[in-house]
Amino acid sequence: MNEPLFSYRQMAADTILQHVDAPIDDASEDGIVICAGGPTYFVQAYVLLRLLRHLGCRLPIELWYRGPAEMPPQMQQLVEPLDIRLVDAMEICRRNGVEELQGWAIKPFAMLHSRFRRVLYLDSDNVPVDDPSYLFDAPEFRNFGSLFWTDRHRGGETPYGTIHPDAWSAFNVPLANEPEFESGQVLVDRKIVQRELALTLHFNQQAEFYYQFVYGDKDTFRFAWNRLGRKYATVPFGPSSPPNYGVLYQHDPDGRIIFQHRARAKWDLHQNNRVVPGFRHGPLCVSILHELRRSWADVIAEWKDGSSAIEREHAVRLIDRTDLKCSASPTQEAAIRFRSNGTIESKLQMLPRYWQLAEQPNGTVTLNLIGGEAAPIRLHWSGSYWTGVRVSGERHRVVIYSGSKPSTKSLMLAYPIHRHASVRSSYDLTPAPEFRSFDPYPSSNETHPAAFTYQSEDDYPSSRRALLSTPYPNSPLAEQKQASPVAARRSDAAESNAYPEQTRLRLNVDPDSDEAYQRQTPWRVRLEGGELYEPYAGDSIYQATSDHSYASRSAPRAGRKKQRQVARAVKIYGLPRTCTNLAAVLLRKNFDVAVYANELGWKHGPNLMWCGDKVKGERLVYVLCTRHPYAWLVSAYRFEIGSGFQHRSFSDFVLGTSQVYPNQNPVDVYNVLNRVWLRMAVSRHRIYHLRSESLQQCQRGAMQQIGKTLHLASAGGDFRSVRERIGPDETVRQQDFDPSWYRRKQYLEFFDDRLLRDVNARLDNDLVGDLGYQLSTV
Numbered sequence: 158m159n160e161p162l163f164s165y166r167q168m169a170a171d172t173i174l175q176h177v178d179a180p181i182d183d184a185s186e187d188g189i190v191i192c193a194g195g196p197t198y199f200v201q202a203y204v205l206l207r208l209l210r211h212l213g214c215r216l217p218i219e220l221w222y223r224g225p226a227e228m229p230p231q232m233q234q235l236v237e238p239l240d241i242r243l244v245d246a247m248e249i250c251r252r253n254g255v256e257e258l259q260g261w262a263i264k265p266f267a268m269l270h271s272r273f274r275r276v277l278y279l280d281s282d283n284v285p286v287d288d289p290s291y292l293f294d295a296p297e298f299r300n301f302g303s304l305f306w307t308d309r310h311r312g313g314e315t316p317y318g319t320i321h322p323d324a325w326s327a328f329n330v331p332l333a334n335e336p337e338f339e340s341g342q343v344l345v346d347r348k349i350v351q352r353e354l355a356l357t358l359h360f361n362q363q364a365e366f367y368y369q370f371v372y373g374d375k376d377t378f379r380f381a382w383n384r385l386g387r388k389y390a391t392v393p394f395g396p397s398s399p400p401n402y403g404v405l406y407q408h409d410p411d412g413r414i415i416f417q418h419r420a421r422a423k424w425d426l427h428q429n430n431r432v433v434p435g436f437r438h439g440p441l442c443v444s445i446l447h448e449l450r451r452s453w454a455d456v457i458a459e460w461k462d463g464s465s466a467i468e469r470e471h472a473v474r475l476i477d478r479t480d481l482k483c484s485a486s487p488t489q490e491a492a493i494r495f496r497s498n499g500t501i502e503s504k505l506q507m508l509p510r511y512w513q514l515a516e517q518p519n520g521t522v523t524l525n526l527i528g529g530e531a532a533p534i535r536l537h538w539s540g541s542y543w544t545g546v547r548v549s550g551e552r553h554r555v556v557i558y559s560g561s562k563p564s565t566k567s568l569m570l571a572y573p574i575h576r577h578a579s580v581r582s583s584y585d586l587t588p589a590p591e592f593r594s595f596d597p598y599p600s601s602n603e604t605h606p607a608a609f610t611y612q613s614e615d616d617y618p619s620s621r622r623a624l625l626s627t628p629y630p631n632s633p634l635a636e637q638k639q640a641s642p643v644a645a646r647r648s649d650a651a652e653s654n655a656y657p658e659q660t661r662l663r664l665n666v667d668p669d670s671d672e673a674y675q676r677q678t679p680w681r682v683r684l685e686g687g688e689l690y691e692p693y694a695g696d697s698i699y700q701a702t703s704d705h706s707y708a709s710r711s712a713p714r715a716g717r718k719k720q721r722q723v724a725r726a727v728k729i730y731g732l733p734r735t736c737t738n739l740a741a742v743l744l745r746k747n748f749d750v751a752v753y754a755n756e757l758g759w760k761h762g763p764n765l766m767w768c769g770d771k772v773k774g775e776r777l778v779y780v781l782c783t784r785h786p787y788a789w790l791v792s793a794y795r796f797e798i799g800s801g802f803q804h805r806s807f808s809d810f811v812l813g814t815s816q817v818y819p820n821q822n823p824v825d826v827y828n829v830l831n832r833v834w835l836r837m838a839v840s841r842h843r844i845y846h847l848r849s850e851s852l853q854q855c856q857r858g859a860m861q862q863i864g865k866t867l868h869l870a871s872a873g874g875d876f877r878s879v880r881e882r883i884g885p886d887e888t889v890r891q892q893d894f895d896p897s898w899y900r901r902k903q904y905l906e907f908f909d910d911r912l913l914r915d916v917n918a919r920l921d922n923d924l925v926g927d928l929g930y931q932l933s934t935v
Contacts, residue, residue: 163765165366166329169359170763173385173829176355177820181348185274187293188217192246192263193281194227196460196499197511197528200426200449201281201419206239207445208438214288216277221246221267223258223515226468229459235452242272247518256519260533260548261374262361268345269354280341282424284417286437292344295410297390302349304390305378306407306416307336309398324370328360328380331768331837339396340375341418342407352829356381368549372532386832388923399434403530406435421530426450427498457497467522468514471538475512475524483508484562486553493557507531524557723870726775728753729760730834731782732827733817734792736849737761738883740782743852746877747860749870751775754887761817763833768843778867779844781834782852785930786827786920791904793823807907811916828921835927841866848929853896910935 189209193202202220209218220236222228224247233243249270250258258266268276275293279285298304310319325332345354360367360377371377382389394408396418403421406414417436424430426446432439475481475495483493485505493503499511510529516522524543526534534555536545542558556563727750731737737760744752757772758765770777784792794810802816815823837844845866852859857876864871882894898904908916913935925932 162327165327165363166765166767167758168363169329169356169384170758170765172356172359173352173763173833174818174821176352178351178825181274181351183274183348185272186217187275187290188219188271188273188277189214189289190219190221190267190271190273190276190278191281192221192267194222194224195511195513196457197423197513198281199228199232200424200446203235203449204424204442204445205279205281205283205285206236206241208284208442209288210239211441212285212288214285214290216290217242217273219244219267219271219273221263223247223263224465226460226465226514226516229456231452231456231459235449235456247516250518257362257517257521259515259517259523259535260361260364260525260527262358262364264340264343264374265354265358265361265378268343268347269351269358271347274348275346276344278340278343278345279416280418280420282419283341284419284436284438284442286414286417289415292409292415295344297392297410298344298346301388301390302346303353303382303387304344304392304410306339306342306392307395308339308375309396309405310337319372320376321370324376324380326767326769327367327370328384329764329767330380330383333383335379336391336395338375338379339405339407339418340378341405341420342416343378350382350387353378353381353385353387356384364548372549383836384833385829386834386836402431402433404433404436423528426453465516465522467520468516471514471522471524475514478559480559482558482562484554484556484558486555490562501526509533722776722868724776724778724868725749725870726751726753726772726777727780727867727869728757728764728766728777729780729782730764731760731780731847732784732789732793732830733761734789734796735782735784736847736852737782738885738887739879740780740847740852742879742883742887742889743856743860743877744780744863744869746879747872748864749872761830763830764837768837778842778869779834779837780863780867781831781837781844781846782849783831783846783928784849786824786916786925787908787933788850788899788902788904789827790823790916791907792899793817794907808912811912822919824916824919828919828924831928832921832924835924842868846928850899853899905933 191202191205193199206218206220218240219242220228221244224245228243228245236243244267246258246263246266249266250256253270255266264278268278277289277292279289292298292304295304308319319337321327347354357374357377360381361374367377371380392408392410394412396405396407397414398405403419405416405418405420407416407418409415414437417433422431422433424442424446426449430443430446476497477494479492479494481493481495482490483503483505484490485508489505491504493501493505493508495501495512499513501508501510501512507530509526509531511527513525513527514522515525522538524536524538524545526536532547532549534545534547536543536555536557542556542563544554544556546554727744727748729737729741729744729752731740737754741752741754744750751772753772754760764779766777766779768779783789790811791807793815794807797810797816798804805813811823813822815821815826818826835846845863847859847863856878860876863869879889880894882890884890913933917932917935920932922932
């Protein structure tokens with residue numbers, strides 16, 4: 158693993174911990190959410206809305222769009238008779254401090270902020286066969302709170318390039334051989350999966366990174382649910398698809414076709430739409446299109462005028478101009494024409510079919526090229542031309558310009574993720590060729606990437622490379638400011654994360670000459686030495702080399718018994734007050750291992766290390782410390798009171814929020830973090846679940862079992878026990894620790910019957926069972 162990847166994992170972990178569920182009334186109604194705006198997607202949504210009402214669907218429907226320019230008054234008037242609630246996503250963004258909402262991110266955003274408790278999300282180009290209202294009663298959905306549909310592909314490389322082999326590491330979830338998701342329809346209970354939706358939204362807001370590994374939003378749901386250890390249901394029947402028609406037929410849990418997703422066969426208002434074999438309600442949909450066409454001229458005229466001054470300004474520069482050209486890669490360049498109906502005409506291959514301008518909440522505007530088989534392209538206005546990259550697949554710089562091609566030079570920063578991939582970010586140097594500074598991490602004010610490979614694009618000399626890193630205090634591995642004494646100890650990284658020797662670098666970035674421009678930069682270069690972290694995958698081990706490539710060491714040949722590798726690196730996770738400090742001391746005393754407590758990420762927070770990571774060449778194994786939820790709640794309460802936090806009753810603590818985990822309910826913290834940590838348990842030889850009760854009862858037996866399960870290297874000699882009380886940061890207090898109070902379950906005195914019922918209702922009963930505990934019945 159490298160530090161930019163570490164930083165993205167840290168941001169995802171922060172999202173997990175910082176999300177606060179919005180209150181949802183149990184009586185909130187069920188409803189359908191659709192996202193559409195602009196001519197192309199409004200046409201799809203109009204057909205879908207008319208058909209839903211024709212099929213007798215009486216569920217309330219929300220139609221989400223990005224600002225008035227995507228949904229001018231004439232469009233709104235067309236759907237008003239259908240009893241539709243229109244929702245301006247940009248207005249919701251401004252209320253919640255969201256600066257940008259690009260591309261597919263609007264889907265999880267709309268689901269997360271819908272007024273409905275239980276949401277059936279439908280892509281605008283989806284066509285139901287029957288009224289889908291009955292899906293809310295499906296046992297699979299009621300049991301899990303989420304129901305997903307699968308795609309035709311099952312991991313690995315696909316025609317879309319949908320799942321990159323390193324996606325599991327990038328999203329920090331265990332490798333799993335499971336079908337990909339198809340998110341043209343999603344069914345969720347927001348009261349159960351708000352945090353999962355928030356993490357899905359985060360993945361899509363960080364599309365520049367995560368879309369390197371997946372195609373759009375569809376599998377970000379799967380990875381978010383898996384990252385949080387949340388169980389979900391999938392329809393047991395995969396999709397069917399007539400060859401070469403671009404339509405997916407999706408089934409309900411009983412095997413009947415319920416959705417016809419026209420992912421690559423969108424309705425066209427001005428051309429004949431192909432008859433698709435087996436497609437239901439085709440003639441009715443075509444008649445709806447004919448009806449819409451009669452009023453479409455007025456709609457398009459209003460849409461071209463727009464309601465945003467900046468969008469109108471840019472639309473005038475685009476629509477029906479014949480002098481625009483598009484450079485989609487170093488070898489592909491052709492004329493491009495933007496039609497007033499939102500379509501694109503060009504001879505370039507793999508160019509999206511539609512275009513759309515979108516003003517963002519922060520006042521900037523983007524030009525989005527979308528639709529068809531090509532990956533979407535997102536472009537920004539540089540002052541004289543549009544420039545950007547595809548959101549997935551090959552990420553060549555795309556430029557749209559008039560006249561001669563701009564003499565643009567871009568600085569391409571790339572950093573390796575694993576053996577298959579290096580993530581690239583392109584920075585246009587033309588507006589400021591002197592290369593003053595840039596922020597490769599604009600999404601975060603606290604963390605910055607600490608390792609990049611500098612590469613050139615176009616005619617930059619390929620030999621001009623250097624590995625850059627930020628100064629150590631700005632590293633994501635360095636200590637960060639936290640809101641509590643426990644959280645302030647998230648990183649003791651001085652020993653294990655120290656950087657190799659670094660020096661100042663004069664970095665040449667002049668577009669015209671390698672020698673003419675030299676500037677002292679605030680960045681420092683890592684001259685040599687491999688990565689601290691190395692990926693481990695299956696039976697092959699990939700060793701990081703000095704140039705940050707990966708060389709494979711052969712696995713044992715077939716038929717030869719593989720000897721289990723001795724583990725010498727242990728990472729500890731667990732909630733505060735679960736004997737994590739005692740476990741660390743005992744491991745150091747009795748095994749020849751490096752024990753990482755707050756190194757490699759806060760031990761009391763979501764894991765930043767992936768189940769396949771290695772540390773300094775050593776296989777990394779994990780110890781998860783837990784305690785019975787009742788005992789943990791009492792212990793955590795006593796800790797907060799004893800640490801000088803504001804005094805309050807135990808009931809207020811249990812039903813309110815923790816001060817160690819600000820704004821989080823302690824029962825929710827217990828559920829969320831233990832689910833996250835347990836999700837790492839892909840192999841019993843990589844993670845050991847240590848109950849604090851077992852450790853307190855018999856230290857020797859617990860340590861022996863850990864050593865045997867994880868194959869830890871013994872330190873030799875007699876067993877070394879610990880009788881003193883171990884405090885924060887593994888400090889030894891000169892007083893014996895007597896666990897008899899917890900053994901006798903005297904902590905139950907803190908609970909009355911009503912509080913116990915409330916706690917039991919909030920706890921994840923499946924999780925408690927997985928941890929080997931039982932709840933009291935009242």
